[in-house]
Amino acid sequence: MAILINPKTNFLIQGITGKQGEQACQEMLAAGSKVVAGVTPGKGGLKVQDVPVYNSIKEAQEKHQINCSVIFVPPKLAKGAIVEAIEAGIPLINVITENIPFHDMAYCFSLAREKKALIIGATSAGIYSVGKAKCGPIGSGKAGIAFTPGPVGVISRSGGMSCETALVLTQAGLGQSTVVSIGSDILMGAAFAELVPLFEKDRETKGIVLFGEIGGTAEEDLAAYLLKRKEQGKPFKKPIVAFISGKVASTMPGVSLGHAGAIIQEGKGTREAKVKALKRAGVIIAEVHHEVGLLMKKALKQ
Amino acid sequence: MKLKEYESKKLFQLVDIPISKGSLIAESKDIPPFNDVRLLKVQTLAGGRGKAGGVCLVRGADEARKLASRFLHSVFMGEQITEVLLDEKVEIAQELYLGVLFDTSTRKPVFIYSEAGGADIEELKKKQPTKIVLREIAYHEGLTAKDLSFLLKNSELEPKVKAKVKEVMTKLYTCFTRFDCRMLEINPLVVTSTKDVVAVDAVAVLDDEARFRWEIPFPERTNNRPVTKREAAAHEIDKDDYRGVAGKTFVDLDGDIAILTSGGGASMTLLDALVDYGGKPANFTEYSGNPPQEKVEKLTRIVLDKEKLAGLLVAGVIANFTNIAETLRGVLNVLIEKKPRFPIVIRRAGPHDEEARAMLMEAKAKYGLDIHYYDEKIPLTQAAKIMVDLSQQYKQQKGGY
Numbered sequence: 020m021a022i023l024i025n026p027k028t029n030f031l032i033q034g035i036t037g038k039q040g041e042q043a044c045q046e047m048l049a050a051g052s053k054v055v056a057g058v059t060p061g062k063g064g065l066k067v068q069d070v071p072v073y074n075s076i077k078e079a080q081e082k083h084q085i086n087c088s089v090i091f092v093p094p095k096l097a098k099g100a101i102v103e104a105i106e107a108g109i110p111l112i113n114v115i116t117e118n119i120p121f122h123d124m125a126y127c128f129s130l131a132r133e134k135k136a137l138i139i140g141a142t143s144a145g146i147y148s149v150g151k152a153k154c155g156p157i158g159s160g161k162a163g164i165a166f167t168p169g170p171v172g173v174i175s176r177s178g179g180m181s182c183e184t185a186l187v188l189t190q191a192g193l194g195q196s197t198v199v200s201i202g203s204d205i206l207m208g209a210a211f212a213e214l215v216p217l218f219e220k221d222r223e224t225k226g227i228v229l230f231g232e233i234g235g236t237a238e239e240d241l242a243a244y245l246l247k248r249k250e251q252g253k254p255f256k257k258p259i260v261a262f263i264s265g266k267v268a269s270t271m272p273g274v275s276l277g278h279a280g281a282i283i284q285e286g287k288g289t290r291e292a293k294v295k296a297l298k299r300a301g302v303i304i305a306e307v308h309h310e311v312g313l314l315m316k317k318a319l320k321q
Numbered sequence: 322m323k324l325k326e327y328e329s330k331k332l333f334q335l336v337d338i339p340i341s342k343g344s345l346i347a348e349s350k351d352i353p354p355f356n357d358v359r360l361l362k363v364q365t366l367a368g369g370r371g372k373a374g375g376v377c378l379v380r381g382a383d384e385a386r387k388l389a390s391r392f393l394h395s396v397f398m399g400e401q402i403t404e405v406l407l408d409e410k411v412e413i414a415q416e417l418y419l420g421v422l423f424d425t426s427t428r429k430p431v432f433i434y435s436e437a438g439g440a441d442i443e444e445l446k447k448k449q450p451t452k453i454v455l456r457e458i459a460y461h462e463g464l465t466a467k468d469l470s471f472l473l474k475n476s477e478l479e480p481k482v483k484a485k486v487k488e489v490m491t492k493l494y495t496c497f498t499r500f501d502c503r504m505l506e507i508n509p510l511v512v513t514s515t516k517d518v519v520a521v522d523a524v525a526v527l528d529d530e531a532r533f534r535w536e537i538p539f540p541e542r543t544n545n546r547p548v549t550k551r552e553a554a555a556h557e558i559d560k561d562d563y564r565g566v567a568g569k570t571f572v573d574l575d576g577d578i579a580i581l582t583s584g585g586g587a588s589m590t591l592l593d594a595l596v597d598y599g600g601k602p603a604n605f606t607e608y609s610g611n612p613p614q615e616k617v618e619k620l621t622r623i624v625l626d627k628e629k630l631a632g633l634l635v636a637g638v639i640a641n642f643t644n645i646a647e648t649l650r651g652v653l654n655v656l657i658e659k660k661p662r663f664p665i666v667i668r669r670a671g672p673h674d675e676e677a678r679a680m681l682m683e684a685k686a687k688y689g690l691d692i693h694y695y696d697e698k699i700p701l702t703q704a705a706k707i708m709v710d711l712s713q714q715y716k717q718q719k720g721g722y
Contacts, residue, residue: 095533120531121423122460122501128428129460159641165697177586179638186639187700203585205425232586235425267574267592267602278368279420279506279524281443282433282453307597308590309700 020223021148021197022172022214023111023139024052028152029084031076031109032057033100034091035067039115043091043145043156044068050153055083076107087111089145089154097141098123105136114140114208115155124206131208138208144178144200149185157200158182169194171315172218174211175230176203176237177264184230184262184311191312193319196224205235212237212244219257226258226319228311229302231293233265239287242296249301258318261297262305265290322527325364327406328539329505329523335536336496338489338507340520343408349390352407354382361385363392364404368524371440373398378410411519415478416509418442418453419490421497423504430458430497432490434472438509464494478512485518486510501531549573551623555606558619565612565643568620576601578712579624581617581652583609583637583669587701591636594705600712603627611643617651625659632712633665636704639697640671649677653684660688664711668704670697691715 024030030047034040035057045068047054054070056079063074073079076088088109092100097116104112105127112131119141131138139146145155150168157178158166165186171193175181181200188195196218201210211229218224231238238261248255269290286292294304303318305311324332330340343362346352363375370376375397379385385407392402418438424431435453437445445452456471458464469487476483489510497505504526511519527535548556555571570588578595580602582588588607595602604624608617625633635652637643649669656665667681678694685692693711695704 094530118530120501120534121503121528122498122531125423125428125430125460129462133459133461156641165639175586177584177590179584180586180590183587183638183701186697190700206423206428207425208428230586232589237425240426262590264586264589264593267596267605268589278418278442278508279422279433279504282420282446283422283424283431283455307594308702 020221021151022217022221022224023146023197023199024087024148024152024154026051026053026151028053028086030054030154031079031083031085031088032070032091033076033088033104034093035059035070035072036062036065037091039156040091041067042159043089043115044070046156046159047153050147052152052154055085076103076109080107085109087113087154089113089115090140091115094118094120098127101127101138102130105131105134108134110136112136112138113143113146113154114138114202115143115145116140117142121206124204128206128208139199140202140208142178142202142204144181146197146199148197149195155200157198158185165189166198167194168196170196170223170225170319172196172221172224172227173198173230174214174227175200176232177230178203180230180308183308184228187309187312188228188315191316193312193315196221201237203232207235207237210237211241215241215244215255215259219255224257226260226315228315229259229261231261231263233263233269233290233293234288236284236287238263238293239296242300242302245300245302255301258303258315259301260303260305260311260314260318262308262311263290263293263297264308322529322539322541323366324525324527324539325366325404326362326523327364327404329525330520331537332496332500332525333520333523336492336499338492338496338520339518340523341408341411343406346389346405346407347393347403349386349393352382352386352389355385356381358410359385360408360410361388362406362408363397363402364406365398365400365402367398367400370398408521411511411521412514413511414514415512417486417512417518418508419493419510420506420508421494421502421504424457427457430460432456432458432464432468432472432494434490436477442508458494463498464491479516482512482516482518489518489520500525500536501528501534502526503528551604551626555620555623558616562613562616565608565610565616567608567612567616568606568623571604571606571623574602574604576603577630578632578634578708579603579627579630580605581621581624581633581635582607583640583643587636587638590702591634591705594702595634595709598706598709600632600705600709603630608648609637609643612648614647614651614654617648618654621652621655625655625661630661630663631716632663632708633661634705634708635665636668636701638701640669643671644673645669645671646673646676646680650680653681656690657684657688660690662691663715664691664693664708666693666695666704666708666711668695668699668701
């Protein structure tokens with residue numbers, strides 16, 4: 020078991036003929052993922068690592084069943100690629116591309132909601148069901164040594180730190196079920212609140228470790244979800260340990276969103292607000308990042 | 322990127338939102354003769370300038386010039402003032418508030434409307450929340466007739482004015498999407514004594530990622546305070562060379578441990594750990610994406626260009642692409658040149674890290690550098706602790722400063 024992806028998942032890579040797309044294809048195949056097709060408009064008929072390339076998703080779907088598309092299309096063209104995947108009915112879309120404009124992602128999230136597609140990203144490093152299947156560049160190169168199969172689910176807003184989080188868990192003797200890099204954009208696809216219910220249902224996962232950051236409301240949204248579960252008499256049972264970075268960063272200058280920001284965010288977004296909300300909701304907070312391993316070990320013993 | 326009032330109003334003009342008539346003044350002598358009463362408004366990025374005395378009534382050009390020369394080229398609310406706006410004085414019958422921004426919880430744009438606009442809108446949210454109407458917008462459908470009637474359903478405006486407000490709402494939403502705004506606000510939208518509506522003040526925050534399609538190429542600005550010499554130098558590094566990123570995010574801080582980190586999330590995490598363990602960072606900066614040796618060398622030179630440093634921490638996540646030996650050679654070249662006595666803690670792993678270790682160990686012996694090299698066997702934030710401990714020992718030996 021794992022969440023989101025497993026050895027049976029059929030992957031499509033959009034932007035497979037680019038440098039990053041090709042490297043990810045090679046690594047995904049090596050990790051046991053079934054990459055069945057790639058799409059790059061105008062490059063149909065080519066092969067990348069023996070994977071057939073098509074001009075469009077529609078063409079690819081005539082030959083293959085696709086469960087997940089991973090997107091390596093440059094930022095200016097990413098919206099078109101994501102919309103194509105949503106319209107094609109692909110249920111899981113993992114956006115690796117960085118620097119996609121806010122409004123383009125907002126359009127995609129809105130459309131995805133209507134068509135029931137789940138978007139992970141943008142700015143995601145990928146998804147890794149350790150030892151089973153890998154989507155995107157996550158854990159490439161030497162980073163592979165950080166991951167070991169086991170009972171802890173990981174959700175991280177930082178790509179690099181998803182690997183470091185797996186590393187400190189491994190060093191504490193805890194393997195990982197699935198590691199999800201949800202991306203560092205403040206307007207993001209599926210985040211903590213949407214993913215912990217999947218880990219809850221996954222029998223292999225015994226606990227969840229989160230890497231959060233300042234900005235946005237993903238941490239507060241999770242806290243609200245956990246409190247709601249408590250009120251409904253169905254408290255979330257698996258232990259959650261979180262590290263939230265940004266103590267020093269919050270003292271550096273940023274962009275203020277004026278009155279409108281104050282009306283909507285109501286003080287959310289700071290590290291202080293996130294830690295307070297999560298603690299209230301029963302999440303264990305690690306003050307220094309490498310403590311997440313030992314804290315989870317302790318929580319799992321209880 | 323946040324825009325000033327006059328810049329935000331340029332966007333309004335492009336979508337025909339009525340704005341108060343004004344002229345932008347960069348030098349007080351440029352104020353033309355006039356005799357009536359007008360408003361002189363300091364152009365700041367920070368909000369709350371009205372309460373800080375940055376919006377003044379002036380009668381006649383003499384008074385305006387006198388006041389303008391006091392604001393221009395001086396510091397107001399921590400900002401260097403380069404423009405004032407000399408605006409018509411609109412006769413106010415009522416002040417409305419209109420805003421659009423993204424709600425990161427729902428991932429949708431939210432339209433905010435209130436018929437009790439003005440400077441105290443945030444207070445109103447606490448005291449009389451029913452006076453503020455919020456409406457989520459389905460992005461791919463846009464602002465619909467249904468959304469508009471929801472926003473105006475409890476409106477107490479007379480029909481003629483209401484129709485005009487409705488029109489401004491539609492134009493504001495167009496402005497929001499067309500110019501890639503993260504946030505857009507009119508406060509107040511004034512209903513005049515002659516039943517017209519006029520945007521008297523405006524705030525816009527644009528999405529930097531969409532800069533390539535901005536219709537107006539507003540100049541880049543990073544933050545409100547003037548950039549320091551070191552920051553300016555660091556920001557230059559990427560300009561001549563597109564390979565990798567180095568120094569783009571350099572921020573001067575007032576501690577004594579120089580920092581060279583890699584990976585956005587890791588940089589924040591390391592800085593937090595350093596401070597938690599009692600250390601003080603001398604700067605924040607990051608390099609990533611496999612930059613060439615020369616770029617890392619330039620950045621290192623800037624990072625070490627500070628008096629009384631008591632340590633250097635070079636740390637980052639396990640690299641996927643970055644050549645650890647090549648990038649660290651850039652760091653080492655500067656260390657060999659400067660021969661600092663303070664401890665140097667390096668935690669890096671990834672391609673060519675064994676080569677990097679050998680190179681660093683050789684330099685350590687040859688030049689007497691106090692280098693401590695670690696790979697992924699030490700957690701990232703553990704390296705911050707080692708740095709702080711060594712730095713404190715170093716300061717004690719030196720008699721402390």
